[in-house]
Amino acid sequence: MSRVAYVNGRYVPHRDAAVHIEDRGYQFADGVYEVIAVAGGRLVDEAGHLARLRYSLGEVGIPRPMTDRALAIVLREVVRRNLVKDGVVYLQVTRGVARRDHGWAEGMPPSVVATARPKKQPTALAAKGVSVITVPDLRWKRCDIKTVGLLPNVMAKQLARAAGAFEAWMVDDQGNVTEGTSSNAWIVTRDGAVVTRKADSAILNGITRTAVVEAAAAAGLALQTRPFSVDEALGAAEAFVTSTTSFVLPVISIDGRPVGDGKPGPMARKLLGLYCEKAGLGE
Ligand SMILES: Cc1ncc(COP(=O)(O)O)c(C=O)c1O
Structure with a gap:
Protein backbone atom coordinates (compact mmCIF):
# COMPACT_ATOMS: atom_id res chain seq x y z
CA MET A 1 0.00 0.00 0.00
CA LYS A 119 1.05 3.37 15.21
CA LYS A 120 0.66 0.80 17.93
CA GLN A 121 -1.19 1.86 21.05
CA PRO A 122 1.24 2.41 23.95
CA THR A 123 0.03 -0.57 26.00
CA ALA A 124 3.36 -2.43 26.36
CA LEU A 125 5.20 0.73 27.33
CA ALA A 126 2.56 1.54 29.97
CA ALA A 127 3.08 -1.85 31.61
CA LYS A 128 6.85 -1.31 31.90
CA GLY A 129 7.01 2.42 32.53
CA VAL A 130 9.56 4.80 31.08
CA SER A 131 12.45 6.92 32.24
CA VAL A 132 12.94 10.65 31.81
CA ILE A 133 15.88 13.02 32.11
CA THR A 134 15.66 16.68 33.10
CA VAL A 135 16.97 19.57 31.00
CA PRO A 136 16.68 23.37 31.22
CA ASP A 137 13.58 24.71 29.47
CA LEU A 138 15.07 26.86 26.70
CA ARG A 139 11.79 27.68 24.94
CA TRP A 140 10.01 30.97 24.27
CA LYS A 141 7.26 32.42 26.50
CA ARG A 142 4.25 31.23 24.44
CA CYS A 143 4.42 27.47 24.86
CA ASP A 144 0.60 27.44 24.91
CA ILE A 145 0.70 27.79 21.11
CA LYS A 146 1.28 24.50 19.28
CA THR A 147 3.82 25.90 16.84
CA VAL A 148 6.09 23.94 14.52
CA GLY A 149 9.02 25.86 16.07
CA LEU A 150 10.21 22.84 18.04
CA LEU A 151 14.00 23.14 18.04
CA PRO A 152 14.43 23.25 21.85
CA ASN A 153 12.03 20.30 22.10
CA VAL A 154 13.82 18.19 19.49
CA MET A 155 17.23 18.95 21.00
CA ALA A 156 15.99 17.94 24.45
CA LYS A 157 14.37 14.76 23.06
CA GLN A 158 17.65 13.86 21.39
CA LEU A 159 19.46 14.26 24.74
CA ALA A 160 16.88 11.92 26.26
CA ARG A 161 17.49 9.38 23.50
CA ALA A 162 21.25 9.61 23.93
CA ALA A 163 20.72 8.91 27.65
CA GLY A 164 18.49 5.91 26.87
CA ALA A 165 15.43 7.74 28.23
CA PHE A 166 11.96 8.08 26.72
CA GLU A 167 11.40 11.76 27.39
CA ALA A 168 13.07 14.92 28.69
CA TRP A 169 11.29 16.98 31.33
CA MET A 170 12.03 20.65 30.88
CA VAL A 171 12.76 22.68 34.00
CA ASP A 172 12.15 26.43 34.37
CA ASP A 173 14.38 29.00 36.10
CA GLN A 174 12.62 28.35 39.44
CA GLY A 175 13.56 24.66 39.31
CA ASN A 176 10.01 23.56 38.47
CA VAL A 177 9.14 21.06 35.76
CA THR A 178 7.20 22.70 32.94
CA GLU A 179 6.43 19.67 30.74
CA GLY A 180 7.99 17.03 28.52
CA THR A 181 9.20 17.75 24.99
CA SER A 182 6.01 16.21 23.59
CA SER A 183 3.98 15.38 26.68
CA ASN A 184 2.63 16.90 29.90
CA ALA A 185 4.28 16.02 33.22
CA TRP A 186 2.46 14.78 36.33
CA ILE A 187 3.23 13.43 39.80
CA VAL A 188 1.19 11.71 42.50
CA THR A 189 2.02 12.88 46.03
CA ARG A 190 2.56 10.41 48.88
CA ASP A 191 -0.90 11.31 50.18
CA GLY A 192 -2.51 10.53 46.84
CA ALA A 193 -2.98 13.96 45.22
CA VAL A 194 -2.59 14.09 41.46
CA VAL A 195 -0.48 17.12 40.47
CA THR A 196 0.14 18.79 37.13
CA ARG A 197 1.14 22.31 36.24
CA LYS A 198 -1.63 24.76 35.54
CA ALA A 199 -2.26 25.45 31.87
CA ASP A 200 -0.70 28.86 31.30
CA SER A 201 1.72 30.11 28.65
CA ALA A 202 4.57 28.00 30.10
CA ILE A 203 3.08 24.75 28.77
CA LEU A 204 1.01 23.33 25.97
CA ASN A 205 -2.42 22.54 27.35
CA GLY A 206 -2.51 18.91 26.24
CA ILE A 207 -5.77 17.52 25.00
CA THR A 208 -4.90 14.37 26.96
CA ARG A 209 -4.02 16.51 30.00
CA THR A 210 -7.47 18.11 29.86
CA ALA A 211 -9.18 14.74 29.49
CA VAL A 212 -7.24 13.31 32.45
CA VAL A 213 -7.95 16.39 34.60
CA GLU A 214 -11.67 15.98 33.83
CA ALA A 215 -11.61 12.23 34.43
CA ALA A 216 -9.75 12.65 37.74
CA ALA A 217 -12.21 15.33 38.88
CA ALA A 218 -15.21 13.20 37.87
CA ALA A 219 -13.77 10.26 39.84
CA GLY A 220 -13.43 12.47 42.92
CA LEU A 221 -9.62 12.23 43.02
CA ALA A 222 -7.63 14.99 44.75
CA LEU A 223 -6.26 17.15 41.95
CA GLN A 224 -3.79 20.02 42.23
CA THR A 225 -2.85 22.20 39.25
CA ARG A 226 0.40 23.75 40.44
CA PRO A 227 4.12 23.62 39.67
CA PHE A 228 6.31 20.87 41.14
CA SER A 229 10.10 20.68 41.36
CA VAL A 230 12.36 17.84 40.25
CA ASP A 231 13.06 17.11 43.94
CA GLU A 232 9.34 16.87 44.70
CA ALA A 233 8.94 14.51 41.74
CA LEU A 234 11.80 12.34 43.01
CA GLY A 235 10.11 12.12 46.40
CA ALA A 236 6.65 11.47 44.91
CA ALA A 237 4.75 8.20 45.05
CA GLU A 238 4.39 8.13 41.26
CA ALA A 239 5.03 10.16 38.15
CA PHE A 240 3.63 9.92 34.66
CA VAL A 241 3.28 11.72 31.34
CA THR A 242 0.24 12.26 29.16
CA SER A 243 0.00 12.84 25.42
CA THR A 244 -2.00 11.95 22.35
CA THR A 245 0.43 9.15 21.48
CA SER A 246 1.36 8.02 25.02
CA PHE A 247 -2.08 8.26 26.70
CA VAL A 248 -1.10 7.93 30.40
CA LEU A 249 2.43 6.57 30.68
CA PRO A 250 4.11 5.86 34.05
CA VAL A 251 7.53 7.41 34.67
CA ILE A 252 9.64 5.07 36.79
CA SER A 253 12.89 7.02 36.91
CA ILE A 254 14.10 10.60 36.65
CA ASP A 255 17.76 11.26 35.82
CA GLY A 256 18.50 7.64 36.65
CA ARG A 257 16.90 7.78 40.14
CA PRO A 258 13.77 5.75 40.84
CA VAL A 259 10.38 7.36 41.41
CA GLY A 260 8.45 5.67 44.24
CA ASP A 261 9.29 1.96 44.15
CA GLY A 262 10.62 2.25 40.58
CA LYS A 263 7.60 0.51 39.08
CA PRO A 264 4.41 1.75 37.40
CA GLY A 265 2.01 2.75 40.16
CA PRO A 266 -1.71 2.23 40.82
CA MET A 267 -2.78 5.83 40.20
CA ALA A 268 -1.25 5.97 36.72
CA ARG A 269 -2.95 2.64 35.98
CA LYS A 270 -6.28 3.95 37.26
CA LEU A 271 -6.00 7.20 35.28
CA LEU A 272 -5.08 5.27 32.12
CA GLY A 273 -8.25 3.24 32.59
CA LEU A 274 -10.37 6.34 33.20
CA TYR A 275 -8.81 8.10 30.20
CA CYS A 276 -9.37 5.14 27.88
CA GLU A 277 -12.97 4.87 29.03
CA LYS A 278 -13.58 8.59 28.49
CA ALA A 279 -11.85 8.63 25.08
CA GLY A 280 -13.57 5.43 23.95
CA LEU A 281 -10.26 3.55 23.64
CA GLY A 282 -9.54 -0.10 24.24
CA GLU A 283 -6.67 -0.15 26.77
C1 LIG B 1 5.21 20.34 24.31
C2 LIG B 1 4.05 19.41 24.41
N1 LIG B 1 3.39 19.31 25.59
C3 LIG B 1 2.35 18.49 25.75
C4 LIG B 1 1.90 17.68 24.71
C5 LIG B 1 0.73 16.77 24.91
O1 LIG B 1 -0.38 17.29 24.26
P1 LIG B 1 -1.56 16.34 23.73
O2 LIG B 1 -2.10 15.61 24.92
O3 LIG B 1 -2.54 17.28 23.15
O4 LIG B 1 -0.94 15.41 22.73
C6 LIG B 1 2.53 17.76 23.46
C7 LIG B 1 2.08 16.94 22.35
O5 LIG B 1 2.73 16.79 21.36
C8 LIG B 1 3.63 18.65 23.30
O6 LIG B 1 4.26 18.77 22.13
Missing part, protein backbone atom coordinates in the same frame (compact mmCIF):
# COMPACT_ATOMS: atom_id res chain seq x y z
CA SER A 2 1.50 3.39 -0.89
CA ARG A 3 1.02 6.29 1.47
CA VAL A 4 -1.01 9.34 0.53
CA ALA A 5 -0.63 12.89 1.84
CA TYR A 6 -2.93 15.89 1.62
CA VAL A 7 -1.18 19.02 0.31
CA ASN A 8 -3.11 22.22 -0.33
CA GLY A 9 -6.27 20.71 -1.72
CA ARG A 10 -4.81 17.59 -3.34
CA TYR A 11 -4.22 14.02 -2.26
CA VAL A 12 -0.79 13.07 -3.56
CA PRO A 13 1.59 10.12 -3.20
CA HIS A 14 3.52 10.64 0.04
CA ARG A 15 6.90 10.43 -1.73
CA ASP A 16 5.93 13.34 -4.01
CA ALA A 17 4.30 15.48 -1.31
CA ALA A 18 6.07 18.85 -1.14
CA VAL A 19 5.62 22.51 -0.32
CA HIS A 20 7.61 25.41 -1.81
CA ILE A 21 11.07 26.27 -0.46
CA GLU A 22 9.74 29.71 0.45
CA ASP A 23 6.93 28.36 2.57
CA ARG A 24 7.12 30.39 5.77
CA GLY A 25 6.80 27.22 7.80
CA TYR A 26 10.08 26.05 6.30
CA GLN A 27 11.90 29.40 6.61
CA PHE A 28 10.54 30.81 9.88
CA ALA A 29 8.71 27.93 11.62
CA ASP A 30 5.73 30.22 10.96
CA GLY A 31 3.05 27.62 11.41
CA VAL A 32 1.06 25.49 13.82
CA TYR A 33 0.04 21.85 13.95
CA GLU A 34 -1.97 19.11 15.61
CA VAL A 35 -1.40 15.39 16.13
CA ILE A 36 -4.59 13.40 16.62
CA ALA A 37 -4.78 9.75 17.64
CA VAL A 38 -6.75 7.35 15.48
CA ALA A 39 -8.30 4.39 17.29
CA GLY A 40 -10.39 1.85 15.44
CA GLY A 41 -10.46 4.29 12.49
CA ARG A 42 -11.96 7.04 14.70
CA LEU A 43 -10.27 10.35 15.50
CA VAL A 44 -9.86 10.62 19.27
CA ASP A 45 -11.03 13.93 20.76
CA GLU A 46 -11.19 15.52 17.32
CA ALA A 47 -13.24 18.49 18.57
CA GLY A 48 -10.62 19.30 21.23
CA HIS A 49 -7.80 19.19 18.69
CA LEU A 50 -9.68 21.35 16.18
CA ALA A 51 -10.47 23.86 18.95
CA ARG A 52 -6.78 24.03 19.93
CA LEU A 53 -5.82 24.46 16.26
CA ARG A 54 -8.21 27.43 16.07
CA TYR A 55 -6.61 28.84 19.22
CA SER A 56 -3.04 28.43 17.86
CA LEU A 57 -3.99 29.97 14.50
CA GLY A 58 -5.71 32.88 16.24
CA GLU A 59 -2.74 33.56 18.56
CA VAL A 60 -0.27 33.84 15.64
CA GLY A 61 -2.73 35.55 13.29
CA ILE A 62 -2.86 32.89 10.57
CA PRO A 63 -6.33 32.82 9.00
CA ARG A 64 -8.29 29.61 9.30
CA PRO A 65 -7.67 27.78 6.03
CA MET A 66 -11.12 26.18 5.97
CA THR A 67 -14.02 25.38 8.27
CA ASP A 68 -13.69 22.71 10.95
CA ARG A 69 -16.16 20.63 8.96
CA ALA A 70 -13.93 20.76 5.89
CA LEU A 71 -10.81 20.03 7.98
CA ALA A 72 -12.59 17.05 9.52
CA ILE A 73 -13.33 15.72 6.03
CA VAL A 74 -9.66 16.09 5.01
CA LEU A 75 -8.49 14.32 8.17
CA ARG A 76 -10.91 11.44 7.65
CA GLU A 77 -9.95 11.13 4.02
CA VAL A 78 -6.22 10.99 4.84
CA VAL A 79 -6.91 8.32 7.46
CA ARG A 80 -9.09 6.37 5.01
CA ARG A 81 -6.67 6.58 2.07
CA ASN A 82 -3.80 5.35 4.26
CA LEU A 83 -5.90 2.50 5.70
CA VAL A 84 -5.07 3.61 9.24
CA LYS A 85 -7.01 1.81 11.95
CA ASP A 86 -4.85 2.61 14.95
CA GLY A 87 -2.36 5.40 14.46
CA VAL A 88 -1.96 9.13 14.21
CA VAL A 89 -2.94 11.87 11.83
CA TYR A 90 -0.75 14.97 11.51
CA LEU A 91 -2.15 18.32 10.40
CA GLN A 92 -0.01 21.38 9.77
CA VAL A 93 -1.04 24.90 8.78
CA THR A 94 1.61 27.48 7.91
CA ARG A 95 1.22 31.13 6.99
CA GLY A 96 1.92 30.29 3.36
CA VAL A 97 4.46 30.96 0.62
CA ALA A 98 6.03 34.38 0.09
CA ARG A 99 9.36 36.01 -0.79
CA ARG A 100 11.48 35.78 2.37
CA ASP A 101 10.72 38.71 4.66
CA HIS A 102 10.18 38.55 8.43
CA GLY A 103 6.99 40.60 8.20
CA TRP A 104 4.14 39.24 6.13
CA ALA A 105 1.53 40.56 3.77
CA GLU A 106 -2.03 39.96 4.92
CA GLY A 107 -4.23 37.81 2.77
CA MET A 108 -1.85 35.09 1.62
CA PRO A 109 -3.40 31.63 1.56
CA PRO A 110 -2.14 29.35 4.35
CA SER A 111 -0.46 26.06 3.39
CA VAL A 112 -2.22 22.96 4.72
CA VAL A 113 -0.71 19.49 4.81
CA ALA A 114 -1.94 16.32 6.46
CA THR A 115 -0.45 12.84 6.77
CA ALA A 116 -1.53 9.69 8.58
CA ARG A 117 0.29 6.57 9.64
CA PRO A 118 -0.38 3.48 11.69
Whole structure:
Protein backbone atom coordinates (compact mmCIF):
# COMPACT_ATOMS: atom_id res chain seq x y z
CA MET A 1 0.00 0.00 0.00
CA SER A 2 1.50 3.39 -0.89
CA ARG A 3 1.02 6.29 1.47
CA VAL A 4 -1.01 9.34 0.53
CA ALA A 5 -0.63 12.89 1.84
CA TYR A 6 -2.93 15.89 1.62
CA VAL A 7 -1.18 19.02 0.31
CA ASN A 8 -3.11 22.22 -0.33
CA GLY A 9 -6.27 20.71 -1.72
CA ARG A 10 -4.81 17.59 -3.34
CA TYR A 11 -4.22 14.02 -2.26
CA VAL A 12 -0.79 13.07 -3.56
CA PRO A 13 1.59 10.12 -3.20
CA HIS A 14 3.52 10.64 0.04
CA ARG A 15 6.90 10.43 -1.73
CA ASP A 16 5.93 13.34 -4.01
CA ALA A 17 4.30 15.48 -1.31
CA ALA A 18 6.07 18.85 -1.14
CA VAL A 19 5.62 22.51 -0.32
CA HIS A 20 7.61 25.41 -1.81
CA ILE A 21 11.07 26.27 -0.46
CA GLU A 22 9.74 29.71 0.45
CA ASP A 23 6.93 28.36 2.57
CA ARG A 24 7.12 30.39 5.77
CA GLY A 25 6.80 27.22 7.80
CA TYR A 26 10.08 26.05 6.30
CA GLN A 27 11.90 29.40 6.61
CA PHE A 28 10.54 30.81 9.88
CA ALA A 29 8.71 27.93 11.62
CA ASP A 30 5.73 30.22 10.96
CA GLY A 31 3.05 27.62 11.41
CA VAL A 32 1.06 25.49 13.82
CA TYR A 33 0.04 21.85 13.95
CA GLU A 34 -1.97 19.11 15.61
CA VAL A 35 -1.40 15.39 16.13
CA ILE A 36 -4.59 13.40 16.62
CA ALA A 37 -4.78 9.75 17.64
CA VAL A 38 -6.75 7.35 15.48
CA ALA A 39 -8.30 4.39 17.29
CA GLY A 40 -10.39 1.85 15.44
CA GLY A 41 -10.46 4.29 12.49
CA ARG A 42 -11.96 7.04 14.70
CA LEU A 43 -10.27 10.35 15.50
CA VAL A 44 -9.86 10.62 19.27
CA ASP A 45 -11.03 13.93 20.76
CA GLU A 46 -11.19 15.52 17.32
CA ALA A 47 -13.24 18.49 18.57
CA GLY A 48 -10.62 19.30 21.23
CA HIS A 49 -7.80 19.19 18.69
CA LEU A 50 -9.68 21.35 16.18
CA ALA A 51 -10.47 23.86 18.95
CA ARG A 52 -6.78 24.03 19.93
CA LEU A 53 -5.82 24.46 16.26
CA ARG A 54 -8.21 27.43 16.07
CA TYR A 55 -6.61 28.84 19.22
CA SER A 56 -3.04 28.43 17.86
CA LEU A 57 -3.99 29.97 14.50
CA GLY A 58 -5.71 32.88 16.24
CA GLU A 59 -2.74 33.56 18.56
CA VAL A 60 -0.27 33.84 15.64
CA GLY A 61 -2.73 35.55 13.29
CA ILE A 62 -2.86 32.89 10.57
CA PRO A 63 -6.33 32.82 9.00
CA ARG A 64 -8.29 29.61 9.30
CA PRO A 65 -7.67 27.78 6.03
CA MET A 66 -11.12 26.18 5.97
CA THR A 67 -14.02 25.38 8.27
CA ASP A 68 -13.69 22.71 10.95
CA ARG A 69 -16.16 20.63 8.96
CA ALA A 70 -13.93 20.76 5.89
CA LEU A 71 -10.81 20.03 7.98
CA ALA A 72 -12.59 17.05 9.52
CA ILE A 73 -13.33 15.72 6.03
CA VAL A 74 -9.66 16.09 5.01
CA LEU A 75 -8.49 14.32 8.17
CA ARG A 76 -10.91 11.44 7.65
CA GLU A 77 -9.95 11.13 4.02
CA VAL A 78 -6.22 10.99 4.84
CA VAL A 79 -6.91 8.32 7.46
CA ARG A 80 -9.09 6.37 5.01
CA ARG A 81 -6.67 6.58 2.07
CA ASN A 82 -3.80 5.35 4.26
CA LEU A 83 -5.90 2.50 5.70
CA VAL A 84 -5.07 3.61 9.24
CA LYS A 85 -7.01 1.81 11.95
CA ASP A 86 -4.85 2.61 14.95
CA GLY A 87 -2.36 5.40 14.46
CA VAL A 88 -1.96 9.13 14.21
CA VAL A 89 -2.94 11.87 11.83
CA TYR A 90 -0.75 14.97 11.51
CA LEU A 91 -2.15 18.32 10.40
CA GLN A 92 -0.01 21.38 9.77
CA VAL A 93 -1.04 24.90 8.78
CA THR A 94 1.61 27.48 7.91
CA ARG A 95 1.22 31.13 6.99
CA GLY A 96 1.92 30.29 3.36
CA VAL A 97 4.46 30.96 0.62
CA ALA A 98 6.03 34.38 0.09
CA ARG A 99 9.36 36.01 -0.79
CA ARG A 100 11.48 35.78 2.37
CA ASP A 101 10.72 38.71 4.66
CA HIS A 102 10.18 38.55 8.43
CA GLY A 103 6.99 40.60 8.20
CA TRP A 104 4.14 39.24 6.13
CA ALA A 105 1.53 40.56 3.77
CA GLU A 106 -2.03 39.96 4.92
CA GLY A 107 -4.23 37.81 2.77
CA MET A 108 -1.85 35.09 1.62
CA PRO A 109 -3.40 31.63 1.56
CA PRO A 110 -2.14 29.35 4.35
CA SER A 111 -0.46 26.06 3.39
CA VAL A 112 -2.22 22.96 4.72
CA VAL A 113 -0.71 19.49 4.81
CA ALA A 114 -1.94 16.32 6.46
CA THR A 115 -0.45 12.84 6.77
CA ALA A 116 -1.53 9.69 8.58
CA ARG A 117 0.29 6.57 9.64
CA PRO A 118 -0.38 3.48 11.69
CA LYS A 119 1.05 3.37 15.21
CA LYS A 120 0.66 0.80 17.93
CA GLN A 121 -1.19 1.86 21.05
CA PRO A 122 1.24 2.41 23.95
CA THR A 123 0.03 -0.57 26.00
CA ALA A 124 3.36 -2.43 26.36
CA LEU A 125 5.20 0.73 27.33
CA ALA A 126 2.56 1.54 29.97
CA ALA A 127 3.08 -1.85 31.61
CA LYS A 128 6.85 -1.31 31.90
CA GLY A 129 7.01 2.42 32.53
CA VAL A 130 9.56 4.80 31.08
CA SER A 131 12.45 6.92 32.24
CA VAL A 132 12.94 10.65 31.81
CA ILE A 133 15.88 13.02 32.11
CA THR A 134 15.66 16.68 33.10
CA VAL A 135 16.97 19.57 31.00
CA PRO A 136 16.68 23.37 31.22
CA ASP A 137 13.58 24.71 29.47
CA LEU A 138 15.07 26.86 26.70
CA ARG A 139 11.79 27.68 24.94
CA TRP A 140 10.01 30.97 24.27
CA LYS A 141 7.26 32.42 26.50
CA ARG A 142 4.25 31.23 24.44
CA CYS A 143 4.42 27.47 24.86
CA ASP A 144 0.60 27.44 24.91
CA ILE A 145 0.70 27.79 21.11
CA LYS A 146 1.28 24.50 19.28
CA THR A 147 3.82 25.90 16.84
CA VAL A 148 6.09 23.94 14.52
CA GLY A 149 9.02 25.86 16.07
CA LEU A 150 10.21 22.84 18.04
CA LEU A 151 14.00 23.14 18.04
CA PRO A 152 14.43 23.25 21.85
CA ASN A 153 12.03 20.30 22.10
CA VAL A 154 13.82 18.19 19.49
CA MET A 155 17.23 18.95 21.00
CA ALA A 156 15.99 17.94 24.45
CA LYS A 157 14.37 14.76 23.06
CA GLN A 158 17.65 13.86 21.39
CA LEU A 159 19.46 14.26 24.74
CA ALA A 160 16.88 11.92 26.26
CA ARG A 161 17.49 9.38 23.50
CA ALA A 162 21.25 9.61 23.93
CA ALA A 163 20.72 8.91 27.65
CA GLY A 164 18.49 5.91 26.87
CA ALA A 165 15.43 7.74 28.23
CA PHE A 166 11.96 8.08 26.72
CA GLU A 167 11.40 11.76 27.39
CA ALA A 168 13.07 14.92 28.69
CA TRP A 169 11.29 16.98 31.33
CA MET A 170 12.03 20.65 30.88
CA VAL A 171 12.76 22.68 34.00
CA ASP A 172 12.15 26.43 34.37
CA ASP A 173 14.38 29.00 36.10
CA GLN A 174 12.62 28.35 39.44
CA GLY A 175 13.56 24.66 39.31
CA ASN A 176 10.01 23.56 38.47
CA VAL A 177 9.14 21.06 35.76
CA THR A 178 7.20 22.70 32.94
CA GLU A 179 6.43 19.67 30.74
CA GLY A 180 7.99 17.03 28.52
CA THR A 181 9.20 17.75 24.99
CA SER A 182 6.01 16.21 23.59
CA SER A 183 3.98 15.38 26.68
CA ASN A 184 2.63 16.90 29.90
CA ALA A 185 4.28 16.02 33.22
CA TRP A 186 2.46 14.78 36.33
CA ILE A 187 3.23 13.43 39.80
CA VAL A 188 1.19 11.71 42.50
CA THR A 189 2.02 12.88 46.03
CA ARG A 190 2.56 10.41 48.88
CA ASP A 191 -0.90 11.31 50.18
CA GLY A 192 -2.51 10.53 46.84
CA ALA A 193 -2.98 13.96 45.22
CA VAL A 194 -2.59 14.09 41.46
CA VAL A 195 -0.48 17.12 40.47
CA THR A 196 0.14 18.79 37.13
CA ARG A 197 1.14 22.31 36.24
CA LYS A 198 -1.63 24.76 35.54
CA ALA A 199 -2.26 25.45 31.87
CA ASP A 200 -0.70 28.86 31.30
CA SER A 201 1.72 30.11 28.65
CA ALA A 202 4.57 28.00 30.10
CA ILE A 203 3.08 24.75 28.77
CA LEU A 204 1.01 23.33 25.97
CA ASN A 205 -2.42 22.54 27.35
CA GLY A 206 -2.51 18.91 26.24
CA ILE A 207 -5.77 17.52 25.00
CA THR A 208 -4.90 14.37 26.96
CA ARG A 209 -4.02 16.51 30.00
CA THR A 210 -7.47 18.11 29.86
CA ALA A 211 -9.18 14.74 29.49
CA VAL A 212 -7.24 13.31 32.45
CA VAL A 213 -7.95 16.39 34.60
CA GLU A 214 -11.67 15.98 33.83
CA ALA A 215 -11.61 12.23 34.43
CA ALA A 216 -9.75 12.65 37.74
CA ALA A 217 -12.21 15.33 38.88
CA ALA A 218 -15.21 13.20 37.87
CA ALA A 219 -13.77 10.26 39.84
CA GLY A 220 -13.43 12.47 42.92
CA LEU A 221 -9.62 12.23 43.02
CA ALA A 222 -7.63 14.99 44.75
CA LEU A 223 -6.26 17.15 41.95
CA GLN A 224 -3.79 20.02 42.23
CA THR A 225 -2.85 22.20 39.25
CA ARG A 226 0.40 23.75 40.44
CA PRO A 227 4.12 23.62 39.67
CA PHE A 228 6.31 20.87 41.14
CA SER A 229 10.10 20.68 41.36
CA VAL A 230 12.36 17.84 40.25
CA ASP A 231 13.06 17.11 43.94
CA GLU A 232 9.34 16.87 44.70
CA ALA A 233 8.94 14.51 41.74
CA LEU A 234 11.80 12.34 43.01
CA GLY A 235 10.11 12.12 46.40
CA ALA A 236 6.65 11.47 44.91
CA ALA A 237 4.75 8.20 45.05
CA GLU A 238 4.39 8.13 41.26
CA ALA A 239 5.03 10.16 38.15
CA PHE A 240 3.63 9.92 34.66
CA VAL A 241 3.28 11.72 31.34
CA THR A 242 0.24 12.26 29.16
CA SER A 243 0.00 12.84 25.42
CA THR A 244 -2.00 11.95 22.35
CA THR A 245 0.43 9.15 21.48
CA SER A 246 1.36 8.02 25.02
CA PHE A 247 -2.08 8.26 26.70
CA VAL A 248 -1.10 7.93 30.40
CA LEU A 249 2.43 6.57 30.68
CA PRO A 250 4.11 5.86 34.05
CA VAL A 251 7.53 7.41 34.67
CA ILE A 252 9.64 5.07 36.79
CA SER A 253 12.89 7.02 36.91
CA ILE A 254 14.10 10.60 36.65
CA ASP A 255 17.76 11.26 35.82
CA GLY A 256 18.50 7.64 36.65
CA ARG A 257 16.90 7.78 40.14
CA PRO A 258 13.77 5.75 40.84
CA VAL A 259 10.38 7.36 41.41
CA GLY A 260 8.45 5.67 44.24
CA ASP A 261 9.29 1.96 44.15
CA GLY A 262 10.62 2.25 40.58
CA LYS A 263 7.60 0.51 39.08
CA PRO A 264 4.41 1.75 37.40
CA GLY A 265 2.01 2.75 40.16
CA PRO A 266 -1.71 2.23 40.82
CA MET A 267 -2.78 5.83 40.20
CA ALA A 268 -1.25 5.97 36.72
CA ARG A 269 -2.95 2.64 35.98
CA LYS A 270 -6.28 3.95 37.26
CA LEU A 271 -6.00 7.20 35.28
CA LEU A 272 -5.08 5.27 32.12
CA GLY A 273 -8.25 3.24 32.59
CA LEU A 274 -10.37 6.34 33.20
CA TYR A 275 -8.81 8.10 30.20
CA CYS A 276 -9.37 5.14 27.88
CA GLU A 277 -12.97 4.87 29.03
CA LYS A 278 -13.58 8.59 28.49
CA ALA A 279 -11.85 8.63 25.08
CA GLY A 280 -13.57 5.43 23.95
CA LEU A 281 -10.26 3.55 23.64
CA GLY A 282 -9.54 -0.10 24.24
CA GLU A 283 -6.67 -0.15 26.77
C1 LIG B 1 5.21 20.34 24.31
C2 LIG B 1 4.05 19.41 24.41
N1 LIG B 1 3.39 19.31 25.59
C3 LIG B 1 2.35 18.49 25.75
C4 LIG B 1 1.90 17.68 24.71
C5 LIG B 1 0.73 16.77 24.91
O1 LIG B 1 -0.38 17.29 24.26
P1 LIG B 1 -1.56 16.34 23.73
O2 LIG B 1 -2.10 15.61 24.92
O3 LIG B 1 -2.54 17.28 23.15
O4 LIG B 1 -0.94 15.41 22.73
C6 LIG B 1 2.53 17.76 23.46
C7 LIG B 1 2.08 16.94 22.35
O5 LIG B 1 2.73 16.79 21.36
C8 LIG B 1 3.63 18.65 23.30
O6 LIG B 1 4.26 18.77 22.13
